[in-house]
Amino acid sequence: xxxxxxxxxxxxxxxxxxxxxxxxxxxxxxxxxxxxxxxxxxxxxxxxxxxxxxxxxxxxxxxxxxxxxxxxxxxxxxxxxxxxxxxxxxxxxxxxxxxxxxxxxxxxxxxxxxxxxxxxxxxxxxxxxxxxxxxxxxxxxxxxxxxxxxxxxxxxxxxxxxxxxxxxxxxxxxxxxxxxxxxxxxxxxxxxxxxxxxxxxxxxxxxxxxxxxxxxxxxxxxxxxxxxxxxxxxxxxxxxxxxxxxxxxxxxxxxxxxxxxxxxxxxxxxxxxxxxxxxxxxxxxxxxxxxxxxxxxxxxxxxxxxxxxxxxxxxxxxxxxxxxxxxxxxxx
Amino acid sequence: xxxxxxxxxxxxxxxxxxxxxxxxxxxxxxxxxxxxxxxxxxxxxxxxxxxxxxxxxxxxxxxxxxxxxxxxxxxxxxxxxxxxxxxxxxxxxxxxxxxxxxxxxxxxxxxxxxxxxxxxxxxxxxxxxxxxxxxxxxxxxxxxxxxxxxxxxxxxxxxxxxxxxxxxxxxxxxxxxxxxxxxxxxxxxxxxxxxxxxxxxxxxxxxxxxxxxxxxxxxxxxxxxxxxxxxxxxxxxxxxxxxxxxxxxxxxxxxxxxxxxxxxxxxxxxxxxxxxxxxxxxxxxxxxxxxxxxxxxxxxxxxxxxxxxx
Amino acid sequence: xxxxxxxxxxxxxxxxxxxxxxxxxxxxxxxxxxxxxxxxxxxxxxxxxxxxxxxxxxxxxxxxxxxxxxxxxxxxxxxxxxxxxxxxxxxxxxxxxxxxxxxxxxxxxxxxxxxxxxxxxxxxxxxxxxxxxxxxxxxxxxxxxxxxxxxxxxxxxxxxxxxxxxxxxxxxxxxxxxxxxxxxxxxxxxxxxxxxxxxxxxxxxxxxxxxxxxxxxxxxxxxxxxxxxxxxxxxxxxxxxxxxxxxxxxxxxxxxxxxxxxxxxxxxxx
Numbered sequence: 001x002x003x004x005x006x007x008x009x010x011x012x013x014x015x016x017x018x019x020x021x022x023x024x025x026x027x028x029x030x031x032x033x034x035x036x037x038x039x040x041x042x043x044x045x046x047x048x049x050x051x052x053x054x055x056x057x058x059x060x061x062x063x064x065x066x067x068x069x070x071x072x073x074x075x076x077x078x079x080x081x082x083x084x085x086x087x088x089x090x091x092x093x094x095x096x097x098x099x100x101x102x103x104x105x106x107x108x109x110x111x112x113x114x115x116x117x118x119x120x121x122x123x124x125x126x127x128x129x130x131x132x133x134x135x136x137x138x139x140x141x142x143x144x145x146x147x148x149x150x151x152x153x154x155x156x157x158x159x160x161x162x163x164x165x166x167x168x169x170x171x172x173x174x175x176x177x178x179x180x181x182x183x184x185x186x187x188x189x190x191x192x193x194x195x196x197x198x199x200x201x202x203x204x205x206x207x208x209x210x211x212x213x214x215x216x217x218x219x220x221x222x223x224x225x226x227x228x229x230x231x232x233x234x235x236x237x238x239x240x241x242x243x244x245x246x247x248x249x250x251x252x253x254x255x256x257x258x259x260x261x262x263x264x265x266x267x268x269x270x271x272x273x274x275x276x277x278x279x280x281x282x283x284x285x286x287x288x289x290x291x292x293x294x295x296x297x298x299x300x301x302x303x304x305x306x307x308x309x310x311x312x313x314x315x316x317x318x319x320x321x322x323x324x325x326x327x328x329x330x331x332x
Numbered sequence: 333x334x335x336x337x338x339x340x341x342x343x344x345x346x347x348x349x350x351x352x353x354x355x356x357x358x359x360x361x362x363x364x365x366x367x368x369x370x371x372x373x374x375x376x377x378x379x380x381x382x383x384x385x386x387x388x389x390x391x392x393x394x395x396x397x398x399x400x401x402x403x404x405x406x407x408x409x410x411x412x413x414x415x416x417x418x419x420x421x422x423x424x425x426x427x428x429x430x431x432x433x434x435x436x437x438x439x440x441x442x443x444x445x446x447x448x449x450x451x452x453x454x455x456x457x458x459x460x461x462x463x464x465x466x467x468x469x470x471x472x473x474x475x476x477x478x479x480x481x482x483x484x485x486x487x488x489x490x491x492x493x494x495x496x497x498x499x500x501x502x503x504x505x506x507x508x509x510x511x512x513x514x515x516x517x518x519x520x521x522x523x524x525x526x527x528x529x530x531x532x533x534x535x536x537x538x539x540x541x542x543x544x545x546x547x548x549x550x551x552x553x554x555x556x557x558x559x560x561x562x563x564x565x566x567x568x569x570x571x572x573x574x575x576x577x578x579x580x581x582x583x584x585x586x587x588x589x590x591x592x593x594x595x596x597x598x599x600x601x602x603x604x605x606x607x608x609x610x611x612x613x614x615x616x617x618x619x620x621x622x623x624x625x626x627x628x629x630x631x632x633x634x635x636x637x638x639x640x641x642x
Numbered sequence: 643x644x645x646x647x648x649x650x651x652x653x654x655x656x657x658x659x660x661x662x663x664x665x666x667x668x669x670x671x672x673x674x675x676x677x678x679x680x681x682x683x684x685x686x687x688x689x690x691x692x693x694x695x696x697x698x699x700x701x702x703x704x705x706x707x708x709x710x711x712x713x714x715x716x717x718x719x720x721x722x723x724x725x726x727x728x729x730x731x732x733x734x735x736x737x738x739x740x741x742x743x744x745x746x747x748x749x750x751x752x753x754x755x756x757x758x759x760x761x762x763x764x765x766x767x768x769x770x771x772x773x774x775x776x777x778x779x780x781x782x783x784x785x786x787x788x789x790x791x792x793x794x795x796x797x798x799x800x801x802x803x804x805x806x807x808x809x810x811x812x813x814x815x816x817x818x819x820x821x822x823x824x825x826x827x828x829x830x831x832x833x834x835x836x837x838x839x840x841x842x843x844x845x846x847x848x849x850x851x852x853x854x855x856x857x858x859x860x861x862x863x864x865x866x867x868x869x870x871x872x873x874x875x876x877x878x879x880x881x882x883x884x885x886x887x888x889x890x891x892x893x894x895x896x897x898x899x900x901x902x903x904x905x906x907x908x909x910x911x912x
Contacts, residue, residue: 053809055352072351073812074344074820086810090828100814103824151814347818354737361733362745365726365789369748373760373786376767380759383766433664436657444650453662455898460665462840462894464847466866467883471668473870474675474684481671481686525665554651575754583756586850590870599758603853606762616766619759626755 002065004029004155004187005050010059012045019045021211022059027204029064029154032181033189034198037208038234043191046208047157050189051080064154074103079148083159085140087132093119093143094128100151118146121180138169149184158190162197174201195235199223207231224259227329232257239263239299243332246325249274255328260289262324263301265309271319274299278316281309292316384616395612403613407621412601416621419598422513423581426520427574430528433521434573435566438532443541457533461526469590472519476509476591483508506593516592523587524580528573535569536562571633578629582622598622669887676884681877699881708865715777715861716845719784723841724834726785727792735800752787760787761854768855775857783855784848788841795837795901799830836900839893847890862886 007025011018020042027033035043048054049061052073061068063076079100087096094115095102101111119125122142132140141161148156161177162170178201181188192198198205199219206216207230215222215231226232229240238257247253249272267273276294287302288309301318303309310316340348350357386395387402406412441453460468475481486495499505499512506512539562547557585599596604598621605615650658676695678688699705730749734742752760764783773779803826811821849863856864866886869879 051809051813053812070348070352072344072348072817073809074815074817075340075348078813080810080813082806082810084804084806086804086806088807088810088825099811099816099824103811103814103816103820147810147814341817343819344817350818351812355739358733358737358739361729365730365749366745368726369751369786369789372767372782373752373763374748376763377755377759379767379770380763433661436654437661440650440654440658444654455895456662456665458898459891459894460669462843462847462890463669464863464866464883464886464890466847466849466863466870467672467886468668470866470870470879470883471672474671474686475668477684479683479685484686522664522668525661529661579754579756583758584850585758586867599756602758602762606765612766612769615762619756619762622756623759630754 002029003027003062004031004064005189006062006065007046007049008060008062010046010049010056010061012042012049012054013057018211020049020056023211023213025206025213025216027187027189029187030185031187032178032201032203033187034202034205035189035191035208036193036195036198036205036235038193041208042211043193043206043208044159045211047080047159047189047191050155051078051157052076077151077153078155078157079151079153080157080159081141081144081148081161083161083163085144087140087143087147089132091132092128093124093130093132093135096132096143097128097147097150099147114150115146118150119143121149122146137164138173141165141173145180149186153186155187155189158188160192161190162192162194170197177201199235205235207235209234225326226257229255229257229328229330232326232328237300239297241325242297245295245297246327250322250325252327253332255330255332257326257328258299258320258324260300260302261287263299263303263318263320265301265303265307265316265318267317268319271321272325274318274320276316276318278310278312278314281312290316292318380616380619383613384620386613388611388613393610403617406614407617412618415596415598415601418595419582419622420625422517422520422597423578425517426524426581427528427577429517429521430525430577431532431570431573434525434528434532435570438529438566438569439536439562441529442533442536442539443544457526457529461530465523466586468523469519469587472515472522472591473510476515476518478508478510480510510591511593513593513595516588519587519591520577520581520584524577527576527580528570531572531576532566532569535566535572539565575626575630575633579622579626582625672880672883672887675880678877678880681875695877695881698875699878699885702878704860704865705862705878705882708860708862711777711859712846712862715780715784716842718781719788719845720838720841722781722785723788723792724838727789727837727841728796728830728834730789731793731796731800735797736805749790749793753790757787757848757850758854761851764851765854775855775859777859779855779857780852780859780861783851784845787848787851788845791841791844792834792837795833795840796830799833803829832900836897839897839900843890843893843897847886 003026005025005027007023009022009024010020011022012020023042023046025046035046037043045054049056050063052068052071052075056069063078068076087093088099091099094112097115097118098111101114106114116125116128119128122145124139124142124146127135127139127143132143135143141164158177162173165173174197177188190201199222202219204217205219205222206213207222208214209230215227217225222231222235226235226238232238232240236259238259241249241256241258243253243255246256250256263274264271274292274294276292276299278290279293279298280291282289283305284302286305288305288307290301290303290309292299292301299318350360383395384403385399385401386397387400388394389396407416437453437457441450441457445453477483483492483495486492495509498514499508504512504514506515509515509518543565544557544561547561583599585597585603588597589600598618602615602618605611605618609615674688675684677691677693678685679690679692680688727749730745734746760783764779764786768775768779807825807829808821811825812818816824847863849861849867852861852864853867860868862882866879866882869876869882873879
């Protein structure tokens with residue numbers, strides 16, 4: 001099966017700024033794909049390149065196997081849910097949703113029916129006559145979703161889809177989007193700077209940094225086997241071990257990362273041992289977070305809340321399984 | 333699944349081309365207005381400028397199409413220099429007076445007027461601004477005439493002597509207010525006042541009220557606050573407004589023709605030279621004067637940040 | 643001494659009120675004089691009031707001819723200015739390109755330079771081009787300085803029009819023309835209408851440039867100017883003056899109502 005979207009060495013330079021720099025990407029049809037990265041990492045530009053709002057300065061973009069270079073946005077079977085929703089303020093909700101069908105010349109009755117169905121799909125039946133100003137942020141987003149889905153796109157692009165919503169709504173919407181994607185079988189590609197969102201929703205995640213994809217894989221791979229200090233640090237929190245420390249523990253002079261929840265208190269058999277001073281101990285509900293000074297490094301450990309911990313300032317011993325230590329590709 | 337939706341109509345192909353070449357789109361958008369303004373307007377200005385380097389043959393009264401600075405030399409004759417100084421002095425006085433009258437209106441509208449009153453002030457300035465220019469002049473002809481409302485009011489208040497005394501003064505006086513330089517001045521101030529109020533108001537609206545209160549808190553008397561805080565902040569607005577009042581006064585030939593003395597202003601000189609006198613080169617040279625003055629003025633105003641308040 | 647936050651000092655109130663009165667009293671006076679029985683002078687107070695001059699002015703063919711010419715010129719000039727001003731605003735509102743400043747200066751130039759310069763420049767150009775004075779020479783001049791009014795209104799609205807709305811329209815399958823018709827135009831329509839009204843009012847009232855481009859034709863302001871220089875029937879002039887004030891107030895108030903919500907400062911760039 002051909003990829004829904006594929007990038008071959010795609011670049012988008014703005015003057016001397018390399019917003020996207022030689023990116024290769026293959027997104028299989030039907031996948032829920034996340035582009036994760038801090039702001040300015042190139043993820044949004046990639047999305048805009050897919051939609052056709054930007055044109056690559058180098059490389060080739062194919063959508064379902066066909067070259068999309070030079071194809072304007074209105075000729076792409078790709079639809080976008082905008083970060084600010086971009087609902088047309090001079091139209092009713094129904095007209096907004098029916099817009100794509102209207103410009104394609106679909107007759108009034110048919111597009112009305114289709115728009116109402118799309119509103120049903122996002123649980124906004126009966127809102128068609130309202131104006132955009134009369135809706136809440138969450139409702140607007142659903143309208144934006146319906147407006148894109150009514151065109152039956154083969155790829156749906158979502159730009160920070162949950163960014164503007166509050167926490168509760170965001171969690172509900174995450175599940176809903178996931179359910180919708182499964183039900184419709186459309187390729188969903190979304191951009192986010194929120195690693196929790198990316199890990200929880202996506203089938204696969206690409207992590208962007210400085211215009212490049214630094215790692216792509218399933219959420220599990222990304223989380224458990226980050227390949228660089230950047231990914232280890234950006235996705236979840238990690239203890240970054242400098243080569244000297246790793247060498248003392250394993251004999252290999254490499255950078256390594258270690259998730260704080262994989263550390264245990266005390267000396268364990270056939271585990272690797274860290275000895276240091278407890279600097280700070282904070283209670284965080286589900287767990288207790290310790291800050292421990294080991295040699296010149298400050299490491300963190302998340303321990304189950306019930307574990308008894310020595311007082312701040314006293315010596316502490318932590319150990320972890322050899323497999324918990326993830327060696328990184330960064331040059332030592 | 334198909335990538336392309338349907339067959340491509342011409343409008344889509346055309347806008348696709350423009351989408352791929354955004355600079356072409358901008359060029360196409362700008363072409364008609366640029367042709368209009370660049371060709372018709374700037375072309376006309378250049379032809380005018382060119383004429384000012386021609387001269388008129390004193391015997392035949394025909395324009396000699398040879399580049400010369402003779403016409404500009406003629407501009408420096410005492411009688412012509414007189415016209416220029418008179419106009420520039422008038423423009424400066426009108427500008428200062430407009431700024432003084434405009435400031436309280438603008439300040440009140442910017443700082444104290446809220447909601448309904450804000451709209452009232454806005455329209456209160458906008459309606460006179462857009463009212464017919466000639467009708468406004470006509471109204472002042474009524475007001476300033478010998479038998480008009482000002483004379484009547486002066487007589488009622490027992491100030492008739494004062495008015496007559498003022499009118500008997502040289503330069504500013506005249507037979508009645510409507511044929512005096514004072515009258516010209518009043519009408520200029522009246523007509524250009526809204527152009528001064530709006531930019532000052534725009535500039536003052538950008539001053540947070542807290543800044544003024546801070547000045548009071550720091551112990552500054554109202555006078556000091558005005559001098560050290562308000563005035564500097566309003567200055568870009570005043571400068572922007574003065575561009576209008578100055579430029580409009582410099583180029584006007586109708587107001588001094590209807591209300592004022594027989595002493596000429598630049599605009600009138602241009603009008604007469606091109607009309608009755610038929611001396612287009614001198615008219616052109618004369619009209620270069622306000623352009624030069626305005627160029628200098630705009631350059632100064634730019635340095636004072638006047639363009640931000642336009 | 644400290645000011646209250648919300649109330650102005652008395653002196654400022656008086657000065658502001660005086661300023662506004664100064665702006666409005668002369669215009670009110672026009673309304674009084676339109677009904678005076680005095681025909682030879684501007685005598686104050688008017689010796690008596692009459693409405694008979696309304697009828698006399700109504701019957702005057704020269705007034706009607708001048709009015710019709712003014713309306714026609716204003717309508718055509720406004721249409722031209724609408725097209726040219728909108729094109730300019732669309733190009734300049736977002737794009738950054740070399741020479742952008744020069745183009746915006748070019749748009750403002752016709753009102754930044756004294757009217758007499760514009761007038762005589764156009765006249766000498768018509769002379770060089772051996773173009774005889776006609777309806778179109780008047781329109782040419784008027785459209786030139788009306789462009790900026792439309793431009794000012796349109797550019798403010800274009801800047802507020804979010805780019806993502808246009809992208810959304812493209813994204814949903816609308817090409818450039820469809821997007822202009824269904825998204826851009828409805829969103830800038832009121833600004834264009836307001837700009838058009840102001841351009842109309844500006845053209846309807848213009849006299850300085852017109853004296854150079856009209857030849858023997860009489861627009862209403864030219865008619866008025868001639869009455870001012872050589873009065874024929876003063877009471878008729880009084881009535882026409884009042885009518886002109888009323889006619890120009892309408893588009894201004896409408897333009898204000900149209901742009902109020904957007905807080906564009908309609909007309910501040912006259």
